[in-house]
Amino acid sequence: IPLSRTTRCACIKISDRPVHRRSLEKIEMIPASQSCPRVEIIATMKKNGEKRCLNPESQTIQNLLKAISKQR
Amino acid sequence: IPLSRTTRCACIKISDRPVHRRSLEKIEMIPASQSCPRVEIIATMKKNGEKRCLNPESQTIQNLLKAISKQR
Numbered sequence: 001i002p003l004s005r006t007t008r009c010a011c012i013k014i015s016d017r018p019v020h021r022r023s024l025e026k027i028e029m030i031p032a033s034q035s036c037p038r039v040e041i042i043a044t045m046k047k048n049g050e051k052r053c054l055n056p057e058s059q060t061i062q063n064l065l066k067a068i069s070k071q072r
Numbered sequence: 073i074p075l076s077r078t079t080r081c082a083c084i085k086i087s088d089r090p091v092h093r094r095s096l097e098k099i100e101m102i103p104a105s106q107s108c109p110r111v112e113i114i115a116t117m118k119k120n121g122e123k124r125c126l127n128p129e130s131q132t133i134q135n136l137l138k139a140i141s142k143q144r
Contacts, residue, residue, distance in 0.1 A: 021103060029099045032143045039143040056141055065141050069128055071104045071111040 009036035011053035019043055019054060021064060027054075029065075041065070081108035083125035091115055091126065091133075093140060099126075101137075113137070 010030060023046055030040040041054040041061065054061045082102060095118055102112040113126040113133065126133045 024103055026103070027101045029101070029137070029140050031093060031096055031098070031140050039140060041141065056143070062141060065101070065137065068101050068103050068111060069113065069134060069137050071128075 011040045014055045015052040086127045087124040
């Protein structure tokens with residue numbers, strides 16, 4: 001994924017599948033920039049290291065990000 | 073940083089320095105888990121690729137995460 005970052009977006013396709021907080025290894029957020037005009041949110045799954053692009057416009061995903069960032 | 077993830081937290085020290093949205097290459101959020109009992113938020117800087125651990129308990133950081141995730 002990072003290879004193409006200088007010329008375009010990392011995410012080609014946004015996943016619609018539900019994502020469970022406990023199955024996440026990590027979440028990457030790449031701010032909008034000249035190389036990609038929209039924010040990209042990439043989840044890495046614990047099980048197999050699979051990466052999935054999440055939809056930042058989804059309220060479910062916004063709630064997930066909020067919940068993770070506020071864990072103590 | 074990821075090398076030690078199986079046994080402990082990635083962040084040893086939390087940065088207090090202000091972080092500007094435009095200087096960020098990406099943000100990683102690692103949910104709390106058995107290997108680390110607290111969420112970790114790691115910023116990678118555009119300029120030099122430097123990684124900095126941010127404080128999830130800071131309202132400024134929470135606002136930053138929210139602002140980035142809602143960019144269109």
